[in-house]
Amino acid sequence: MATQTMNRQFRLKRRPAGKIRAEDFDFVESPVPAIGPGEVLFSVLYLSMEPIYRLWLTDTDHDLPPVAIGDVVRGVGLARVVASNNDNWKVGDLGSGMFGWQDYAVPPPPALARVARFPANLPVPLRSLMGVCGSTGFCAYFGLLDIGKPKENETVLVSAAAGAVGSVAGQIAKIKGARVVGIAGGPEKCRVLREEFGFDAAIDYKRTDWREQLAAATPNGIDVNFENVGGEIMNAVLERMNKGGRVVLCGLISSYNDGARESGHLQALGNLLPVFTRRLTMQGFVFTDYAPRFGEAAKQLATWVSEGKIKDRDTVVVGLENAVDALNQQFDGGNIGKLVVEISAP
Numbered sequence: 001m002a003t004q005t006m007n008r009q010f011r012l013k014r015r016p017a018g019k020i021r022a023e024d025f026d027f028v029e030s031p032v033p034a035i036g037p038g039e040v041l042f043s044v045l046y047l048s049m050e051p052i053y054r055l056w057l058t059d060t061d062h063d064l065p066p067v068a069i070g071d072v073v074r075g076v077g078l079a080r081v082v083a084s085n086n087d088n089w090k091v092g093d094l095g096s097g098m099f100g101w102q103d104y105a106v107p108p109p110p111a112l113a114r115v116a117r118f119p120a121n122l123p124v125p126l127r128s129l130m131g132v133c134g135s136t137g138f139c140a141y142f143g144l145l146d147i148g149k150p151k152e153n154e155t156v157l158v159s160a161a162a163g164a165v166g167s168v169a170g171q172i173a174k175i176k177g178a179r180v181v182g183i184a185g186g187p188e189k190c191r192v193l194r195e196e197f198g199f200d201a202a203i204d205y206k207r208t209d210w211r212e213q214l215a216a217a218t219p220n221g222i223d224v225n226f227e228n229v230g231g232e233i234m235n236a237v238l239e240r241m242n243k244g245g246r247v248v249l250c251g252l253i254s255s256y257n258d259g260a261r262e263s264g265h266l267q268a269l270g271n272l273l274p275v276f277t278r279r280l281t282m283q284g285f286v287f288t289d290y291a292p293r294f295g296e297a298a299k300q301l302a303t304w305v306s307e308g309k310i311k312d313r314d315t316v317v318v319g320l321e322n323a324v325d326a327l328n329q330q331f332d333g334g335n336i337g338k339l340v341v342e343i344s345a346p
């Protein structure tokens, strides 16, 4: 049974302009829902923070339809079953799915069918199921290996490298024998890239000489660009790419707060001339495209973590009520590794 009687929810009040603000949402409380036939009640333990949430709050379709005004804000979480009228789910089961920004969720049948179940007693901390051993890791794994296809001694460049996806993508590239260069904001993140995540070089894009740093760190050019940022950073990286290089278009975080597709996205995808002159292959992807292969990735990633080949770091914000600030942290660079909001401590 649910241990609380009330369910707190963030509901979208208006479309945000720029960074999200508390006034863009109604933070409401209602009784924890009772379950009907076939339904399952989940208590959300962790809410995964993902930059794409900001795009889902616009009125444009970004892989998924916009969150409607008045609806619970969409979000991926890790949750435990606290009541069940469904033979497939029993109390205590753990699942990851679109539970939304709330304490408790009763997913409708299509969403329930997509909740991924985790075995009990996994040898990794629960939070890792949102990070390296969950969607973040899957994104890095398939984007880098299936699209980037790094070869030994090639140079792989990762932007937003100290964040969730970037830190894992860079570490996988190291495992594959590449020379790995990361771009991140500030000296501490650059230190973490080199000393904890094992990158060969780190570029602090907050320094005015970042272009010179980029040139110095990539003397043989760049073969694979794992692109998380877009804009000026992507343009500078594309200009240093070798002929036949691969660009893994994972995300364009520099544009998400800009709002309108017309201004934001064009800005983020500035100068594509090198794609043509350097014969680059540029491919976008959404990690859910690889859902049938998640098992393969989970097994491999967990093995690399247990062997110490991938370091698993996260930043935890405690309390659902702090979710707005948490999402903004990703745009301010406040996190190292995976950012999660702890809703109900296990």
Ligand SMILES: NC(=O)c1ccc[n+]([C@@H]2O[C@H](COP(=O)([O-])OP(=O)(O)OC[C@H]3O[C@@H](n4cnc5c(N)ncnc54)[C@H](OP(=O)(O)O)[C@@H]3O)[C@@H](O)[C@H]2O)c1
Pocket (backbone or CB within 6 Å): 049, 050, 051, 052, 136, 139, 160, 161, 162, 163, 164, 165, 166, 183, 184, 185, 186, 189, 228, 229, 233, 249, 250, 251, 252, 253, 254, 255, 285, 286, 287, 288, 329, 330, 331, 332, 333, 334, 335, 336, 337, 338, 339
């Ligand atoms: N394709 C997919 O399926 C998929 C799935 C998940 C995520 N993604 C994408 O992957 C990227 C990273 O996501 P994540 O969840 O791993 O987030 P994250 O990297 O943990 O957090 C975002 C980081 O981006 C950096 N950043 C923010 N604004 C920036 C800007 N204007 N210029 C340069 N750097 C900026 C910040 O670090 P600094 O301190 O270094 O600035 C921040 O910590 C995003 O673009 C996201 O949309 C794609």
